[in-house]
Amino acid sequence: MPDGFLWGAATAAHQVEGNNVNSDCWAAEHDSSSRFRCPSGDAADHYHRYRGDIGLMAELGWNAYRFGLEWARIEPEAGHFSRAVLDHYRRVASACHDHGITTVVTLNHWTLPRWFAEQDGWLATAAMDRWERYVDRVVTHLGADMDWVCTLNEPNVVAVVDSGGGAVAGPDEAPPVGGGGIHALSAWPSDRLSVFAEAHRRARDIIGAGNGSALVGWTLAVEDLQAAPGGEAALAAGRAMMQDGWLDQCAGDDFVGVQNYTRGVFGPDGRRDPPPKVSRHDVGWELYPPSLANACTYAAQRSGVPVLVTEHGVATFDDELQLRHTQASLSELAGAIEAGVDVRGYLAWSALDEFEWFMGYDVTFGLIAVDRSTFARTPKPTARWLGRCARAGALTG
Ligand code: BGC
Secondary structure, eight states: OOTTOEEEEEOOHHHHSOOOTTBHHHHHHTSTTOOSSSOOTTTTOHHHHHHHHHHHHHHHTOOEEEEEOOHHHHSSBTTBOOHHHHHHHHHHHHHHHHTTOEEEEEEEOSOOBHHHHHTTGGGSTTHHHHHHHHHHHHHHHHGGGOSEEEEEEOTTHHHHHHTTOOSSOOOSSOOOOTTOTTOSSSOOOSSHHHHHHHHHHHHHHHHHHHOTTOEEEEEEEOOEEEEOTTOHHHHHHHHIIIIIHHHHTTTTOSOEEEEEOOEEEEETTEEOOOOTTSOBOTTSOBOOTTHHHHHHHHHHHHHOSOEEEEEEOOOOSOHHHHHHHHHHHHHHHHHHHHTTOOEEEEEEEOSBOOOOGGGTTSSOOOSEEEOTTTOOEEEOHHHHHHHHHHHHTSOOO
């Protein structure tokens, strides 16, 4: 892999920290009509155990960690910022740097402060000013600690789910669509692209003014979209809805974060279900090892900026399957890099067994197992293999 390639894994604050009580998601989990299999509760208690977790990542050999900041903790009431929480995230970043681990920081991974959600969320006229105030405070406090910044996580996810794709593990009976889903209290704006593009631009400008050296981009759900014979028009329509407009917004960014889990095949009548016999994630999506390389190739071509793989993984409790799929996907990715696609790193999803949104703890993508009663951490074979690759700077056995 190229010099300086990032090797590691990612988490999102709400999915691992635990007790994110001031967020809209926590409220939704505890609502009487909750669609969550269980509440997030203590999650992996990463909020308190981050130091050990980062030490373990370093021991494994990883050289990068993508983690999220939780807006609902940083600004639990409108305009009231917690210095203690901002200091906490500085300590998380320092723990990474003490171990030579590059920080990839997500400013918002879907969850919102409850007060923001209750005041119309992203639909409010004041939403952009509220977001700017938050980003400004973060950059002032943490500016120099962030090496790479992902402004928003998968703002295109609703478009992907609407089209029948698999970007989020939803409840069995109905996928999270439209205004529902993760943001149970705050509907997603119907004109999502322009709202989130504006939020992204504003964040990028604030970061640029406050910390010239951080590399800035956003992360997108990028499935490997393909046409079966006769499916070309449906493919073009699918790409237009889920990917193209979003990738076009990356012009002027330092990178685009690609998050890939599967492929989507279009026939003349639209998106097809995968054939019954294919190998699948525990959440039903097809496991197709070339999908990551193909998604990176398309994202790099369309956006014109370098790619960082900010998520890729397997929903499974089968360690062998996780290792096999990760190795096969990365060897395809190495081929794409050799062919000239500019990919700067690979961050697996996810560093720890995590709260998988609606599916709770019945599903996991983790590379490091977390015992739900003792919180003990146990690296899986994939975590060790990734560390060996990081040390070698190349795919190894
Ligand atoms: C999200 C993660 C989620 C993963 C698997 C991605 O779209 O960013 O938060 O856990 O998919 O569903």
